Amino acid sequence: xxxxxxxxxxxxxxxxxxxxxxxxxxxxxxxxxxxxxxxxxxxxxxxxxxxxxxxxxxxxxxxxxxxxxxxxxxxxxxxxxxxxxxxxxxxxxxxxxxxxxxxxxxxxxxxxxxxxxxxxxxxxxxxxxxxxxxxxxxxxxxxxxxxxxxxxxxxxxxxxxxxxxxxxxxxxxxxxxxxxxxxxxxxxxxxxxxxxxxxxxxxxxxxxxxxxxxxxxxxxxxxxxxxxxxxxxxxxxxxxxxxxxxxxxxxxxxxxxxxxxxxxxxxxxxxxxxxxxxxxxxxxxxxxxxxxxxxxxxxxxxxxxxxxxxxxxxxxxxxxxxxxxxxxxxxxxxxxxxxxxxxxxxxxxxxxxxxxxxxxxxxxxxxxxxxxxxxxxxxxxxxxxxxxxxxx
Amino acid sequence: xxxxxxxxxxxxxxxxxxxxxxxxxxxxxxxxxxxxxxxxxxxxxxxxxxxxxxxxxxxxxxxxxxxxxxxxxxxxxxxxxxxxxxxxxxxxxxxxxxxxxxxxxxxxxxxxxxxxxxxxxxxx
Numbered sequence: 001x002x003x004x005x006x007x008x009x010x011x012x013x014x015x016x017x018x019x020x021x022x023x024x025x026x027x028x029x030x031x032x033x034x035x036x037x038x039x040x041x042x043x044x045x046x047x048x049x050x051x052x053x054x055x056x057x058x059x060x061x062x063x064x065x066x067x068x069x070x071x072x073x074x075x076x077x078x079x080x081x082x083x084x085x086x087x088x089x090x091x092x093x094x095x096x097x098x099x100x101x102x103x104x105x106x107x108x109x110x111x112x113x114x115x116x117x118x119x120x121x122x123x124x125x126x127x128x129x130x131x132x133x134x135x136x137x138x139x140x141x142x143x144x145x146x147x148x149x150x151x152x153x154x155x156x157x158x159x160x161x162x163x164x165x166x167x168x169x170x171x172x173x174x175x176x177x178x179x180x181x182x183x184x185x186x187x188x189x190x191x192x193x194x195x196x197x198x199x200x201x202x203x204x205x206x207x208x209x210x211x212x213x214x215x216x217x218x219x220x221x222x223x224x225x226x227x228x229x230x231x232x233x234x235x236x237x238x239x240x241x242x243x244x245x246x247x248x249x250x251x252x253x254x255x256x257x258x259x260x261x262x263x264x265x266x267x268x269x270x271x272x273x274x275x276x277x278x279x280x281x282x283x284x285x286x287x288x289x290x291x292x293x294x295x296x297x298x299x300x301x302x303x304x305x306x307x308x309x310x311x312x313x314x315x316x317x318x319x320x321x322x323x324x325x326x327x328x329x330x331x332x333x334x335x336x337x338x339x340x341x342x343x344x345x346x347x348x349x350x351x352x353x354x355x356x357x358x359x360x361x362x363x364x365x366x367x368x369x370x371x372x373x374x375x376x377x378x379x380x381x382x383x384x385x386x387x388x389x390x391x392x
Numbered sequence: 393x394x395x396x397x398x399x400x401x402x403x404x405x406x407x408x409x410x411x412x413x414x415x416x417x418x419x420x421x422x423x424x425x426x427x428x429x430x431x432x433x434x435x436x437x438x439x440x441x442x443x444x445x446x447x448x449x450x451x452x453x454x455x456x457x458x459x460x461x462x463x464x465x466x467x468x469x470x471x472x473x474x475x476x477x478x479x480x481x482x483x484x485x486x487x488x489x490x491x492x493x494x495x496x497x498x499x500x501x502x503x504x505x506x507x508x509x510x511x512x513x514x515x516x
Binding site for chain 2: 303304305306307308311315324325333343344345348380381382383384385
């Protein structure tokens with residue numbers, strides 16, 4: 001059976017070049033970067049080259065990059081680290097309503113510990129409105145965290161404008177850029193951010209590796225203690241093969257980004273338009289055009305449920321994801337879709353396709369050929385569709 | 393995540409549809425939680441002569457609805473009332489733990505349909 005992977009926002013395959021370099025640093029150049037002998041020095045040199053490559057992709061200095069075990073750890077380090085370092089200043093945090101759970105639940109954890117938390121609303125397209133940021137800032141606000149682009153609906157946030165407002169106030173500004181780094185230009189100077197989260201496995205790098213950009217001069221306390229790695233900000237022997245793979249993935253992303261984004265935008269719009277043309281009662285979730293990630297397609301297909309859609313697609317070899325409760329592991333559907341004002345039942349019927357490097361026009365055609373019949377089958381079973389037809 | 397039996401009933405659901413002027417109709421769940429099951433029954437004497445369902449929901453919701461119709465078609469009301477959400481899940485070869493509560497309501501919907509039948513008949 002033909003298999004089509006359209007879940008690149010969940011994870012990507014590791015690039016062959018990246019996989020090869022990782023293999024070398026596991027089996028041949030396996031030294032501990034902290035060792036002083038030639039094995040250690042060899043690993044240390046490659047580690048620092050990787051740091052430079054990661055820094056270059058986001059316009060940062062290498063010494064501003066701290067490697068972590070992934071995006072979740074980087075988000076935790078950013079939020080808990082600022083809270084830990086800034087206690088004397090006060091305890092107010094601001095995040096947006098559509099943050100990844102790594103930010104949302106870390107901020108909620110601090111709220112349980114006594115910090116005050118303001119959650120910024122988003123508009124119907126899933127974008128934070130600027131005036132809400134100014135209104136939420138207080139003299140004791142220590143941190144503002146807004147993601148660069150949302151992982152579910154692809155909505156790119158006005159980070160530069162938010163950065164200006166936050167900078168004027170003086171709070172630390174954290175941006176989770178896991179979905180944008182390597183996909184669209186990210187420049188920490190232009191965006192005016194203090195802390196920025198990155199992940200390797202979303203850009204054809206290995207799982208279990210990420211980084212936090214920490215602007216020079218920003219104070220954060222560390223989560224892990226017990227070694228002096230990463231300038232004591234992240235103790236523990238470095239995941240050298242993974243980090244070097246991450247560096248390679250960043251280098252390749254920098255080379256390919258512009259061309260790839262153009263290609264993906266075409267495929268994205270082909271899929272979005274094709275779904276709307278072929279299936280009735282469909283809602284596009286998130287913005288259109290340049291405010292949307294080049295690889296994100298998210299629609300709600302009314303009267304059917306997301307997991308049923310995913311299972312049916314999977315039987316045809318098509319991999320996608322959904323914001324339905326059944327896939328979120330809770331009884332509620334996606335917090336992002338609810339924050340955008342979708343009703344529970346429409347959120348349950350959401351379907352996300354996230355495109356990647358190897359996808360082709362034929363892949364999109366294949367989905368467009370089969371999705372309408374899947375929807376038709378599920379709607380024929382749905383008591384909601386019958387009611388809606390009667391109302392008409 | 394799902395047993396073969398669940399996938400079989402999800403892919404080829406038995407007795408999908410509605411019964412016009414059914415003797416009893418039962419509904420469980422709500423669109424908020426992502427599952428609605430509606431079961432229609434026709435009853436002759438104390439035998440379930442015909443049964444159909446319509447379901448909005450996940451794979452488990454569809455499969456439980458489908459198998460419950462198969463389990464009670466042609467059976468007596470007493471036998472149908474003995475079917476529980478637990479026996480439905482067992483008949484499917486088990487369900488993932490999370491699904492045991494949120495999507496395993498088919499027996500409840502069946503019982504609601506039988507209750508509806510009784511209510512209508514008492515009135516008459």
